[in-house]
Amino acid sequence: MQTGVLKLKIRTLNRGKLERLLDMQTEFTACVRFHCERISILGTTNATEVHRDCYREARDLFRLPASTLQQARDKAIAATRSFLQRKKRDRRANPPTFREPVPLRLAVENLKVLPDEGMIRVSTPDGFLWLPILIPACFAAAARLQHAVSEIVRKGKDWFLMLAVKTEDVPSPQGERPHFGIDLGLANVAVLSGPGVVKFFDGKPLRYIQGRFFGYRQALQQKRKTGMVRRSKGKESRWITGMNHRISREIVDLVVAAGGVLHVERLKGIRERCKGTAKTNRMLHSWPFGQLLEFLKYKAARAGVEIIEVDPRKTSQTCGKCGHAERGNRLRQAVFKCKRCGHTTHADLNAAHVIAARGACSPDMGEVTAPLSGEAMVTRKGRHRGNRNLESSS
Ligand SMILES: [Zn+2]
Known part of the structure; x- marks a missing residue:
């Protein structure tokens, strides 16, 4: 027994x-x-x-x-x-x-x-x-x-x-519980992957809003309207907080519905991992990944969902199917193609797969084999259509 x-x-x-x-x-x-x-x-x-x-x-x-x-x-x-x-x-x-x-x-x-x-x-x-x-x-x-x-x-x-x-x-x-992984990023704010569920949270609205506020504040600064600059900053951060609440709520609800475990990347080092132009740097520093994780954690705790932090190293280069890790696996920002097994998918979705699989095999979970299926149902998010039609040939 x-x-x-x-x-x-x-x-x-x-x-x-x-x-x-x-x-x-x-x-x-x-x-x-x-x-x-x-x-x-x-x-x-x-x-x-x-x-x-x-x-x-x-x-x-x-x-x-x-x-x-x-x-x-x-x-x-x-x-x-x-x-x-x-x-x-x-x-x-x-x-x-x-x-x-x-x-x-x-x-x-x-x-x-x-x-x-x-x-x-x-x-x-x-x-x-x-x-x-x-x-x-x-x-x-x-x-x-x-x-x-x-x-x-x-x-x-x-x-x-x-x-x-x-x-x-x-x-x-x-071990019976389905494992969900989340990848955080710039192109997509978050990508959730689990058995039968794939959800993209497009970063486009966020980038648009941030660009608008940035331009607006630059104009104000030239006119030396510091009070309005400050208020504009408050408005922007409230917008982002609202977005983080919406995203985290939706993610936690999906995981609760499946009775799953949620795996997220440990945040330390996300800034070092994403290097880029002045523009992406500006977005990185104003993009509060921390807040989204914080919201996820407390919402998960309230809903009785276990949330496990996973080592995020090389998640973007590792193949979600065969586990092969190589820098060349990532063809472009959005495209992942494994050099060994040829598995092709959206890069952020692949990272979310890897996070879930890694979490499922972590010592916290006891003996568990990664129950991730390669086939996943793609749920699209309303009007924002990005470059996510790549979830295809694998
Ligand atoms: Zn592979």
Whole structure:
């Protein structure tokens, strides 16, 4: 019997529920620390002995259900054992401290998942705590499976349920998820690629607007109207912010609909990678890739979509089909043609493929083979027609 872990986002909680959850986590953390200390005094990690020594005291000290106390004990035992093993190899190894709030571990009987209601039920000393949860459609079936000991973790402001599901026929629920990649650039602001979905966000409207504002401000500057220049800058940045909101919303919605994982390039170095004329440089420095990524990240987090940053090196030169990397692969700005296998496609789309494939194979994802299909449906974006009719012979 294998177990897979589904990471499910808990929806925004009202203050009462949040307080109860926080209280329980604090109790749990304290309880784990208590057991850790006792284990080091006892000098044994034998569960029966630890239980005999601590159980009654822990019951009096902590307001937690009995089985949750046991989870805290097991967690302390596991952490101590791993510390002792590390110490064998490295004498400077540090004992576990549990300074951060420890993920709240829930025994099977303390957690009930109701995918249809979009709720989970957690047993607390004061009765049940119902938490609203976001379960993507593709996970609903897996969430209904029998589950094992699971955890509730907190990341920043967000809470997630790490649901361990016992499964025979779904070896790795993570691997089942479709992988989406995004390539950012100038010709196309963003290109999204995933199984059955290809979406171009043309950079033409942006370039047009930026050109207009630039010319307008130059004229104003000559007339020394600095106030108007400033206002014009504010107007331009609001336009761009609006565009970034629209693009990120559309991308996240597409990924949510497919229940996928989103892979983006790590941004460091994008300016070094795109070198060009004074004009492209001006656009680069005024083109906030950072903002688009930021929006993508928070929108993805809210929607419970996992977003993974991928090493962007050579994505534009690597073949999405055979993996061959060579500078000559990129024929022109927009055309990619692999020198080895002859795979021909739009260069930005190829880069998005490569990012998705690279992300799918990254250690974060566990064992996953890139499930990208070469055939993709092209969805066009309204009136802006660019040089994207190249997605053809491959
Ligand atoms: Zn190739």
